[in-house]
Amino acid sequence: MKIQILGSAAGGGFPQWNCNCDNCKGLRNGTLKAKARTQSSIAVSLNGNDWILFNASPDIRTQLESFRPLQPKQGKRDTGIAAIVLMDSQIDHTTGLLMLREGCPHPVYCTDMVKQDLSTGFPVFTMLGHWNGGLVWNQIPSHDTYNEFQVAEVPGITLTAVPLSSSAPPYSPHRNDPHPGDNIGMLLRDDATGRSLFYAPGLGRIEEHLRPVMEQADCLLVDGTLWREDEMIHAGVGDKLGVHMGHLPQSGEQGMVAYLDTLSHPRKVLIHINNTNPILIEDSPERAVLTEHGIEVAFDGMSIEL
Ligand SMILES: [Zn+2]
Numbered sequence: 001m002k003i004q005i006l007g008s009a010a011g012g013g014f015p016q017w018n019c020n021c022d023n024c025k026g027l028r029n030g031t032l033k034a035k036a037r038t039q040s041s042i043a044v045s046l047n048g049n050d051w052i053l054f055n056a057s058p059d060i061r062t063q064l065e066s067f068r069p070l071q072p073k074q075g076k077r078d079t080g081i082a083a084i085v086l087m088d089s090q091i092d093h094t095t096g097l098l099m100l101r102e103g104c105p106h107p108v109y110c111t112d113m114v115k116q117d118l119s120t121g122f123p124v125f126t127m128l129g130h131w132n133g134g135l136v137w138n139q140i141p142s143h144d145t146y147n148e149f150q151v152a153e154v155p156g157i158t159l160t161a162v163p164l165s166s167s168a169p170p171y172s173p174h175r176n177d178p179h180p181g182d183n184i185g186m187l188l189r190d191d192a193t194g195r196s197l198f199y200a201p202g203l204g205r206i207e208e209h210l211r212p213v214m215e216q217a218d219c220l221l222v223d224g225t226l227w228r229e230d231e232m233i234h235a236g237v238g239d240k241l242g243v244h245m246g247h248l249p250q251s252g253e254q255g256m257v258a259y260l261d262t263l264s265h266p267r268k269v270l271i272h273i274n275n276t277n278p279i280l281i282e283d284s285p286e287r288a289v290l291t292e293h294g295i296e297v298a299f300d301g302m303s304i305e306l
């Protein structure tokens, strides 16, 4: 199974267009040892030709231009994107759908909750209905703890959707009334080799039912948004804590690093990194802590082969 990191930053990207935090400023001024990053998205394939796109980032145009296997290969109009899977209905994970309108129809796999948000508060399903068949919805089941399904366009991978407790976006009609399926994590297993990836770019807390999934996966690609719980306040760019953003910080006794330490089997990679996070600076003490704990930081253009 081939996994391509198209974008590794959280919402806003790195640098964020209107952000003057130490990281964004330092990257622009060339005074930090760090790489620019686009908003998070990955693509997964078995044969290298037909890819499942996980989330459609606002930066999708740049991401497609930077990865040859997703570009046209035959005929006058073509794409390597065989199907699209959405993990939630957040702007930084779904706005890219609008940029793909010239290639409609597209098969889109998401939960009924995400479909509802994207047909009401942010109605991309409705809007794109005006473009050659638009987005063709395939339901991701989310009523059980572990929901197995297949993406028909890319056979040979068994996907398991795992509901994660978190809030729907501000424009969701059920913003203050959380449902299973508002946000999911995903286990992807290559049927031929048995090798598996667990992908969860938004992980607010590590619930009990995640343990067996994270233990069995060969690679974890999980929430790397924040280093510290009060990072937005500390950086002077916001007033929200990690807990309110649905992102578990890396540091602290209950943090992601401490949790990942309890898992010996999988390769551990952080993705969806906010521009305020010190792990973006390659020679920072925080980055050194990750290295010491065997944890990698995803970057745009990174390839993982399982
Ligand atoms: Zn996000």
Ligand SMILES: [Zn+2]
Binding pocket: 015, 016, 019, 020, 021, 022, 023, 024, 025, 275, 276
């Ligand atoms: Zn910033």
